Amino acid sequence: MNAALLFATTGSVLETLPVTLRDLVTGWLPEPLRWLVNSLVGVGTLLAVIGLLFAYLTLAERKILGRIQNRPGPNRTPIPFINLRFFGLAQPFADGVKAITKEDVVPDGADKVLHFLAPVALLAFSIMTLGVIPYGRHLVLLEFDAAVLYFFAAGAATELAVFMAGWASRNKYSLLAAMRALAQLISYELPLLLSVVPAVMLAGSLALPAIVEAQGGWSYGFLPQWHVFTPWGFAGFIIFFISALAESNRSPFDLPEAESELIAGHLTEYSGFKYALFFMAEYFGMCALSGMGVTLFLGGWQAPLPFLEFIPSYVWFGVKLLSLLLVFIWIRATFPRLRMDQLTRFAWKFLVPLALINLGTAAFWSLTAGWSGPLQFVRWAVALALVLVPFTLLGRRLSAGVAPRTYRYAT
Amino acid sequence: MLGSGLLQGLAVTAKNFVGSFHDPARYTTVEYPEVKPALPEAYRNFPFLVSENATDPMGTLRCVACQICEKECPPQCIYIEKSKDKKPDAAGKPQIYPAIFAIDTSVCMSCQICVEVCPFDAIKMDQVFEIATTTRFEALLLNREQLAKPNSYYHGIHPTEAAEVDARLAADRKAAEEKAQAAAAAKAAAAAAAAAKAASPAPKAPDESRRSPQGEGGPPTPKPQSERGAVS
Amino acid sequence: MIPLLLIAGLTLATAAVALALRNLIHSALLLIASWAGIAAFYLWAGAEFVAFAQVLVYVGAVSMVVLFAVLLTRRSRDDISVAIDSPARGIAALLTGGAVLGVLFGAVISSPLGAPAAGARPSLSVKELGLQLMGPHAAALLIVGVLLTVALLGAVVIAAGDRTDAAERKPEGNP
Amino acid sequence: MTYSPLHLCLLFSSALFCIGLIGALARSNTILVLLGVELMLNAANLNFIAFWRYGPPTAPGTGVIFVIFAIAVAAAEAAVGLALVIAVYRHHRSIRLQDANQLKG
Numbered sequence: 012m013n014a015a016l017l018f019a020t021t022g023s024v025l026e027t028l029p030v031t032l033r034d035l036v037t038g039w040l041p042e043p044l045r046w047l048v049n050s051l052v053g054v055g056t057l058l059a060v061i062g063l064l065f066a067y068l069t070l071a072e073r074k075i076l077g078r079i080q081n082r083p084g085p086n087r088t089p090i091p092f093i094n095l096r097f098f099g100l101a102q103p104f105a106d107g108v109k110a111i112t113k114e115d116v117v118p119d120g121a122d123k124v125l126h127f128l129a130p131v132a133l134l135a136f137s138i139m140t141l142g143v144i145p146y147g148r149h150l151v152l153l154e155f156d157a158a159v160l161y162f163f164a165a166g167a168a169t170e171l172a173v174f175m176a177g178w179a180s181r182n183k184y185s186l187l188a189a190m191r192a193l194a195q196l197i198s199y200e201l202p203l204l205l206s207v208v209p210a211v212m213l214a215g216s217l218a219l220p221a222i223v224e225a226q227g228g229w230s231y232g233f234l235p236q237w238h239v240f241t242p243w244g245f246a247g248f249i250i251f252f253i254s255a256l257a258e259s260n261r262s263p264f265d266l267p268e269a270e271s272e273l274i275a276g277h278l279t280e281y282s283g284f285k286y287a288l289f290f291m292a293e294y295f296g297m298c299a300l301s302g303m304g305v306t307l308f309l310g311g312w313q314a315p316l317p318f319l320e321f322i323p324s325y326v327w328f329g330v331k332l333l334s335l336l337l338v339f340i341w342i343r344a345t346f347p348r349l350r351m352d353q354l355t356r357f358a359w360k361f362l363v364p365l366a367l368i369n370l371g372t373a374a375f376w377s378l379t380a381g382w383s384g385p386l387q388f389v390r391w392a393v394a395l396a397l398v399l400v401p402f403t404l405l406g407r408r409l410s411a412g413v414a415p416r417t418y419r420y421a422t
Numbered sequence: 423m424l425g426s427g428l429l430q431g432l433a434v435t436a437k438n439f440v441g442s443f444h445d446p447a448r449y450t451t452v453e454y455p456e457v458k459p460a461l462p463e464a465y466r467n468f469p470f471l472v473s474e475n476a477t478d479p480m481g482t483l484r485c486v487a488c489q490i491c492e493k494e495c496p497p498q499c500i501y502i503e504k505s506k507d508k509k510p511d512a513a514g515k516p517q518i519y520p521a522i523f524a525i526d527t528s529v530c531m532s533c534q535i536c537v538e539v540c541p542f543d544a545i546k547m548d549q550v551f552e553i554a555t556t557t558r559f560e561a562l563l564l565n566r567e568q569l570a571k572p573n574s575y576y577h578g579i580h581p582t583e584a585a586e587v588d589a590r591l592a593a594d595r596k597a598a599e600e601k602a603q604a605a606a607a608a609k610a611a612a613a614a615a616a617a618a619k620a621a622s623p624a625p626k627a628p629d630e631s632r633r634s635p636q637g638e639g640g641p642p643t644p645k646p647q648s649e650r651g652a653v654s
Numbered sequence: 655m656i657p658l659l660l661i662a663g664l665t666l667a668t669a670a671v672a673l674a675l676r677n678l679i680h681s682a683l684l685l686i687a688s689w690a691g692i693a694a695f696y697l698w699a700g701a702e703f704v705a706f707a708q709v710l711v712y713v714g715a716v717s718m719v720v721l722f723a724v725l726l727t728r729r730s731r732d733d734i735s736v737a738i739d740s741p742a743r744g745i746a747a748l749l750t751g752g753a754v755l756g757v758l759f760g761a762v763i764s765s766p767l768g769a770p771a772a773g774a775r776p777s778l779s780v781k782e783l784g785l786q787l788m789g790p791h792a793a794a795l796l797i798v799g800v801l802l803t804v805a806l807l808g809a810v811v812i813a814a815g816d817r818t819d820a821a822e823r824k825p826e827g828n829p
Numbered sequence: 830m831t832y833s834p835l836h837l838c839l840l841f842s843s844a845l846f847c848i849g850l851i852g853a854l855a856r857s858n859t860i861l862v863l864l865g866v867e868l869m870l871n872a873a874n875l876n877f878i879a880f881w882r883y884g885p886p887t888a889p890g891t892g893v894i895f896v897i898f899a900i901a902v903a904a905a906e907a908a909v910g911l912a913l914v915i916a917v918y919r920h921h922r923s924i925r926l927q928d929a930n931q932l933k934g
Contacts, residue, residue, distance in 0.1 A: 075439065078438070078439045078442040078443075078449075079435045079438050079439045079442070080438075081438070081442060081448055081449055081450050081451060082449075082451040083449075083451060083453065122679075125683070155702060156702055156703070156779055156780045157702050157703045157706050157780050160703065160706035160707065160710065161702075161706050163710060163714075164706040164707075164709035164710040164713070164714065165709070167709070167710050167713060167714025167715070168709065168713050168714060170714065170718060171683075171686060171713060171714075171717060171718075174718075174721055175683065178679055186725075190722075190725065193718055193721070193722065197715075197718055200714070215781070216780070216781065217780045218780075341432065341435065341436065341439075342432070344435050344439075345428075345431045345432050345434070345435040346428070346431060402424070403423060403424070406423065406424030406425070407424070409424065410424060655834060655837070658834065658837060658838070658841075659837070662837070662841040662844075665841070665845065666841070666844050666845060666848060669845060669848045669849070669852075669868055670848050672852075672864070673848060673849075673851070673852030673855075673856065673861060673864070673865060673868075674852075678858065678860060678861070681861060681864070682860075682864070685864050685867075685868070688868070689871065692845075692871050692874070692875060695838075695841075695875060695878070696878055696896075699838075699878050699879065699881075699882040700882060701878050701881070701882075701892075701893050701896070703893065703897075704878065704893055704896050704897060704900070707897060707900055708874075708900060711900050711901075711903075711904050712871075712900075715904060716867070716903070716904060716907045719907055719908055719911045720860065720863075720864065720907070720911065722911075723860055723911040723914050723915060724860060726915055726918070727860070727914060727915060727918040727924045743854075743855060743857070744855045746854070747850075747851050747854035747855035748851055748855070750850070750851070750854055751847045751848070751850045751851030751854065752847075754846075754847050754850060755843065755844065755847040758843035758846070758847070759840060759843060762836060762839040762840055762843060763836065763840075767833055767835045767836060767839075767883075778889060778890045778893055782889060782890060783890055783893060783894070783897075786889065786890050786894055787894060787897075791894055791898075794898060798898055798901045798902065801901075801902065801905055802901060802904070802905050805905030805906075805908055805909050806905075806908065808909055808912070809908040809909050809911075809912035810912070812909070812912040812913055812915075812916045813911075813912035813915045813916060
């Protein structure tokens with residue numbers, strides 16, 4: 012058997028491995044029950060994988076932040092009973108145990124029901140958003156015709172949970188933070204949605220598997236036809252990514268939790284397990300938005316090069332998801348927090364117009380799909396100009412009146 | 423162009439991240455309990471008593487229980503009781519020694535004044551900082567057995583300063599010996615003269631020729647610690 | 655049929671309780687639950703797109719506006735609780751509502767709607783919906799777009815009020 | 830006479846409409862009145878979907894498209910309505926309907 016064929020067969024076996032495994036377990040069940048058990052197995056696997064990803068993402072975040080700040084990060088928690096440190100890989104579980112065993116303090120006069128409901132609702136909505144993302148060629152839990160809309164509908168509901176948390180705490184910092192969070196989330200939902208529209212437009216579908224399929228193939232034999240490798244796709248991806256940062260309350264847009272101004276924002280009055288739920292929901296939201304970004308712009312589960320296709324699709328998805336999450340962490344380690352007016356100004360005066368113009372660029376791109384030969388260059392040039400000129404002009408307007416900072420004591 | 427600064431910032435943090443794996447200058451954290459931090463030589467914390475000899479610390483303490491440090495100590499954390507008898511010091515001269523020398527480390531503020539005022543170079547600053555104990559009283563009150571540390575230890579923690587002190591002590595001892603010899607010679611000469619001239623009492627040889635106890639005010643002897651303090 | 659009854663029961667209960675509560679925030683949150691129930695009904699009826707649009711617009715956007723309005727129009731924390739109005743007003747409202755309800759229920763029950771053809775579940779893919787919107791209903795879509803823009807601008811103008819005091823303040827240097 | 834699911838849907842929507850109506854009439858808080866009106870609008874939307882689902886076949890998706898437009902208009906209505914509430918509050922320092930009883934500004 013030659014190598015290529017071997018690769019192809021192992022590839023296809025690995026590709027369907029999750030489905031095969033599931034069918035091995037549930038194949039003997041009668042039909043309605045089988046569907047139910049299949050769904051439960053799917054949900055359970057998803058939660059287990061994402062939960063583990065969450066646990067180690069917190070560790071990776073702390074380790075990477077540490078490395079960037081000249082320190083090792085958490086590395087001391089031993090594995091129980093064998094007392095082996097092993098780079099602190101047991102740290103997330105120690106954190107979990109600590110969160111569970113801590114006292115759950117509810118402020119006197121707080122709205123007890125809402126105070127309890129807020130983290131639960133937030134986590135529930137974040138998990139709901141995870142359901143529609145295609146994790147592999149055969150790995151989609153919820154197949155909706157309007158999956159993109161579902162994703163953003165469930166994501167919009169998280170704002171409500173943040174408000175509930177802030178209001179129920181009976182703490183003025185919490186309430187202020189909740190109002191801030193609402194302003195921020197609403198402001199950035201617009202560019203987020205607008206940046207998604209071109210991808211939907213080019214694929215001609217709101218179903219995520221179809222959007223991934225539309226990004227298959229390679230132009231010129233090597234350049235993947237992922238949306239991010241087109242001018243409008245690149246701009247859209249950047250807008251999407253920035254908005255995703257803001258939507259998931261990540262630095263540099265973590266104003267609702269700005270500890271220098273608002274203690275811990277809407278999390279001020281939360282402790283113990285409820286706080287852990289908030290934390291989990293934040294990371295789940297981050298994973299969901301990253302997964303969405305991967306699906307819409309980075310080709311989903313498609314392999315980057317033709318000869319790498321033997322690696323199963325879910326591995327590619329995982330690699331892309333992890334690299335996006337690492338960029339989230341990298342950005343958190345780099346940028347200082349914005350001010351509230353800067354935040355909203357950036358959204359309304361920069362991202363929204365850019366996203367609107369990007370819509371036009373994408374329309375141009377899809378209309379000129381038939382151009383070939385030298386016209387290809389014209390297509391690229393026009394599209395690039397349509398992206399770069401507004402970017403430069405809007406950027407100039409955004410930074411108008413801001414003199415370059417002079418540092419008196421630093422060089 | 424807008425965003426170039428952001429990219430520069432990202433490059434800086436990325437460099438630090440990669441550098442932390444191979445460049446010690448970018449990875450300065452010491453994992454403390456396992457790895458002791460390398461303390462700078464000038465680091466000093468809590469006083470200790472210098473003894474000449476590691477094998478017999480109590481017998482070779484430089485301290486002569488003059489109680490200057492006890493009087494000068496701002497928080498008054500030093501307690502000294504003089505001995506009734508005299509023991510020969512390192513130079514072989516009989517001296518009073520501290521029967522009790524105790525420092526309450528819960529009170530001591532590491533101000534180094536006791537070191538500054540000591541005319542015998544008998545008390546010096548240590549480098550310890552792990553002095554936490556589980557009791558509030560006994561363990562924090564250090565007696566002379568706990569305080570005494572040999573001169574070799576002093577050389578280990580503050581080599582430059584200890585060398586200066588040793589040189590000075592040696593010079594002093596030499597000067598004292600010369601003086602004693604001169605005095606002895608003078609005595610001999612006087613005795614000879616007295617023998618020659620019938621009898622008259624010999625002049626008493628001054629044995630205290632070293633710097634004055636006032637420290638800073640004392641003109642002649644160089645003060646290595648205060649110089650180093652000014653530099654560091 | 656049971657899902658429909660459940661959805662209807664939950665929606666009606668949350669809506670009724672929401673409009674009877676004193677606490678405005680609780681009212682708003684319960685109403686959001688009721689809107690979500692309506693979305694569930696759309697989902698049950700097979701109108702996926704509308705269900706998600708309902709959630710996106712009502713749970714995501716209108717609720718936020720309502721909550722902002724509640725929080726912006728109070729003088730103290732206790733202002734959130736509004737007293738129930740005079741019993742006469744409540745009774746009059748209940749009578750009117752009951753009368754309307756009676757008329758509607760009577761009309762619905764007495765009208766022969768006929769059993770729907772079994773299995774004739776209409777399906778509408780998002781693509782078809784989009785083609786419909788862009789084809790026969792393009793004019794309406796444009797008008798709605800203009801309407802939304804005008805409403806947005808109008809809302810901003812109305813809510814912003816006169817900004818004389820704000821305009822007098824010097825803009826800060828480093829944005 | 831047989832009752833179809835459509836009857837149930839219509840009963841559901843009329844009940845919702847009446848709850849909205851009672852709320853809008855009984856409460857004097859402007860925001861609650863607005864929410865009541867909003868519920869009535871939703872009840873109407875329910876009808877469209879119910880008829881689309883069970884009613885006689887029409888042009889594809891007319892009911893759904895009507896609901897989409899209705900939701901868009903309702904969003905606009907809510908935005909303008911709440912902006913008005915805020916304007917009223919700024920003027921009268923109250924959002925009780927009875928307090929806003931003069932047109933003079």
